[in-house]
Amino acid sequence: MSLSSRPLRKLGFLTIGLFDAADPRRGHESTLEIIELGERLGFDSAWVRHRHLQYGISSPVAVLAAASQRTSRIELGTAVIPLGWENPLRLAEDLATVDVLSGGRLNPGVSVGPPFHFDQVKDALYPDTAEAEDFSHERVRRLLGFVRGEPATGFQGIEGFEVFSDRVQPHSPGLGSRMWYGGGSLRSARWAGEHAMNFLTSSVVKAEESEEFAEIQLSHVREFRAHHPDGDRARVSQGLVVIPTDSASAGQRAKYKEYADQRTPRTTTPQGPARMMFAPDLVGSSAEIAERLHDHAAFREIDEVAFALPFTFEHEDYVQILTDIATRLGPELGWRPRP
Numbered sequence: 001m002s003l004s005s006r007p008l009r010k011l012g013f014l015t016i017g018l019f020d021a022a023d024p025r026r027g028h029e030s031t032l033e034i035i036e037l038g039e040r041l042g043f044d045s046a047w048v049r050h051r052h053l054q055y056g057i058s059s060p061v062a063v064l065a066a067a068s069q070r071t072s073r074i075e076l077g078t079a080v081i082p083l084g085w086e087n088p089l090r091l092a093e094d095l096a097t098v099d100v101l102s103g104g105r106l107n108p109g110v111s112v113g114p115p116f117h118f119d120q121v122k123d124a125l126y127p128d129t130a131e132a133e134d135f136s137h138e139r140v141r142r143l144l145g146f147v148r149g150e151p152a153t154g155f156q157g158i159e160g161f162e163v164f165s166d167r168v169q170p171h172s173p174g175l176g177s178r179m180w181y182g183g184g185s186l187r188s189a190r191w192a193g194e195h196a197m198n199f200l201t202s203s204v205v206k207a208e209e210s211e212e213f214a215e216i217q218l219s220h221v222r223e224f225r226a227h228h229p230d231g232d233r234a235r236v237s238q239g240l241v242v243i244p245t246d247s248a249s250a251g252q253r254a255k256y257k258e259y260a261d262q263r264t265p266r267t268t269t270p271q272g273p274a275r276m277m278f279a280p281d282l283v284g285s286s287a288e289i290a291e292r293l294h295d296h297a298a299f300r301e302i303d304e305v306a307f308a309l310p311f312t313f314e315h316e317d318y319v320q321i322l323t324d325i326a327t328r329l330g331p332e333l334g335w336r337p338r339p
Contacts (some may be wrong), residue, residue, distance in 0.1 A: 007334030012045030012306035013038060013322060014079050014239055017057035027055075028063065030315045035067045037319060039074040041326035042337025045107065047077040047306045052085055053121070061094045061108075068102035073338075077107035079200055079239065079306060080182035083139045084115040085125065092146035092168045099172040106172075108147075109180035109200050112139050137191050140181065144195060148176035180237070184276070189220040193227030193234065201298070202239040203279040203308060207270040213279050217298035238299060241281040242307040244289055244324035252317060256283050259310055281310075286324060290332035 015034055019027020035046040046067070048060045057063050064076045076098075081091070099106040114135045115121055122130040146152055146168045156166035181192035182200040186208055192199045205216045221236050228234035243256045260281040267280045282289045293299045307325060309318055326337070 006300070006303040008303055008305065008330065009335070010044040010237070010304040011326070011330045011333075011335045011337075012043060012047060012075070012077070012237065012304070013325065014047040014049065014306045014308040015318070016049045016051065016309070016311050017063065018311065019055055021055055024055075028057075031057065031063060032067055032070055034309075034315070034318055034322070035074065035076070036070055037322060038326075039071045041322060043074055043322070043326060044304075044338070045075040045077055045306060047079040047107075047109070049079060050081055052082075052115070061091075061098055064106065065098045065101060068098060068105065072103075073105075075105045075107050076102060077180065077306070078109045079202070080109040080111045080180070082115065083110050083112050083143065084118070084133075084135045086143075088139060088143040089146055089152055089168065092143055095147060096168060096170050096172045096175060099175045099178075100170050104172065104174050106175060107178045107180060107198075108175075109182050110140060110143065111182045112137055140197075141195065144176065144179060144197070147172075147179060149173075183220065183224075186220060186223050189224040190227050193224040196229055198235040198237070199224045200237050200239065200306070203241055205277050205279075207275040207277045211270060211277065213267070213277050214297040214299075216277060217279075218301065221298055221301055235304060236302045237304040237306050238302045239306045239308050240279050241310060242289055242325065242329070243281060243283045243310065243321055244286045244329050245284060246286050246324045246328050248320055248324075252320060255313075255317075256310075259283075259312075286328035286332050289329055293333065 015031060017027060017031035038046045048057050048063055050057055050060050052058050060078045060081060067076055095106060095108050112135055115125060126133055149167050149171055151166045152168055153166050156164055180198040180200045181188065182202065183189050183192055184204055185206040189199060201217055201220055205220065207216060209219060210216050224236065225232055225234045245253050245256060260283045263281055267278045270277055282292055309321060
C-alpha cells in the first residue's frame with residue numbers, strides 16, 4: 001500500500017436495480033438479494049440509485065424499507081435522491097420511518113436541481129406550481145431542518161382525541177448526522193461542508209479548474225472539508241465503477257472489457273455544456289485495481305467508498321464482482337470486515 005493512502009475503513013457498493021417492465025418483481029427481488037449478499041460478505045454499506053419513469057428503482061426509500069427487514073447490520077443508503085421530485089417534509093417522514101425500522105442504519109444521500117427532462121414531466125409533477133418551485137440548495141436545507149427536528153408547524157398539542165407534534169414524526173435523533181449530499185462541483189462541496197452534511201463524490205464531476213478527473217475530485221474533497229465543522233475528519237465517500245476479474249469466467253472478462261471500452265471515450269475530455277468529466281471504469285485483477293486506486297489523488301484522502309456496479313450486467317455477474325471486491329480487492333486496500 002502507498003504510504004500516502006489511508007487504509008480503507010468502510011467498504012460499500014451501489015446498485016441501480018434494473019428490472020424488466022413485464023416482470024418488475026424479479027428485478028426488485030434481485031436487488032434485495034444483492035443487498036443480503038453484501039451483508040453476508042461483510043460490506044459496511046449498500047446504496048441504491050433512483051430512476052424516475054425508467055426501468056430502475058423509482059422509490060429507493062421503499063426498497064430500503066424492505067431491505068431493512070431482510071438484513072440486520074449493513075448500512076443502507078441512497079445515492080442519490082434528486083429532491084426536485086420530492087416534498088421535503090414528506091420525504092423527511094419517510095426517511096425517519098425507515099431509519100427507525102432499520103435500527104438507525106439509513107444513510108440518505110440527496111441532490112438538488114430541476115428534475116431531469118423537466119419540461120416533459122412538470123405538468124404531471126407540478127401541474128399548478130412548476131414555475132414557483134425552488135430547486136436550489138434551499139430544498140436540501142428544508143429537508144435537513146425537518147430531519148434534525150426543527151419545527152414544521154406552529155401548532156402542537158391535543159385536539160379532541162388526537163395529539164399533534166410540531167415536528168416530523170417519528171423523529172430519529174441520529175439521522176441528521178447521516179445525511180449525505182451528492183455533489184460534483186466546488187460550490188456543492190462547499191455548501192455540503194457549511195451545512196455539516198457528509199459528502200458523496202462519484203464518477204461524474206464538473207471540470208472547473210482542471211480536466212484531470214482525480215485532481216478535480218481531490219479539489220472537491222478538500223473544499224468540502226475546509227468548510228465542514230469537523231475539518232479533515234468530515235466523512236467523504238468516493239464512488240467509482242470498479243470491476244475485479246479475479247474469479248470471473250472468460251466470458252465475463254470479455255463482457256466487462258467491452259463494457260469499459262464502450263465507455264472510455266467519454267472519459268478523455270469534458271462532456272457537454274456543463275463540462276462534465278467521467279472517471280474511467282477500473283477493470284482488472286484486484287491487485288491491478290488496487291494499484292490504480294493508490295495512485296488516484298482523491299482516493300488517497302478518503303477512507304470510505306461505495307463502488308458502483310455496472311448498469312446492465314446479470315445477477316450472477318454482480319455476485320462475482322461483489323465477492324471479489326469483498327474477499328480480494330477490499331483487503332488489498334487495507335479493509336477488513338467487521339467481526
